Amino acid sequence: MKIGHEYDYFRTTVKPALESKLDEFRLLGYKIVTEQELWGYLTKKKWKKPKKNVRLFEIVEEIMEVKVSDYIHYATIEAFKEAEFDLDNEEERKKLLK
Template sequence: MGVEDIRSIEFDEDIQMMCKSKAEEFRLIGYEHVTGKDIWNCVSSKYEKEGFPPIYKLVNDILSLKVTGFMNFMTMSAYKGSTFE
């Protein structure tokens, strides 16, 4: 395993931790069934067309995600019939 592989794993763990933290924040205000994976699906859906942004933008998008933006994403996903597992 090279240095880049280790950095990639650490990066993935950091992103997962931020998503879990945001999900916990949403649970504290009453959205009990939100998971870190739900947060990641919401945030990463913006990057499907344009590709992944620089790390600072990715971190900002996760940490600044509001409940209204998340619920809009979930509603639109339900209308489109998207399932995230």
């Protein structure tokens, strides 16, 4: 049974690239995106099918290529998958509109 993602091995090594990308997100106004969320996007969406014998520079390049719009699109879809709001329930509707 496989635990984690194949590229998790590189995570600490590419941390500066992740931080740089998060800085870019913050400059564009997306201050609440965390390193964990960005890594989740990369492993679940961008690297869904990991390459064999991938090189470190390829991983860094793919991190730096992430567009804010691609991440936000992914995060929106994930939020819809997880959201279980009952719009008939007044309290849950108020939470949604906050």
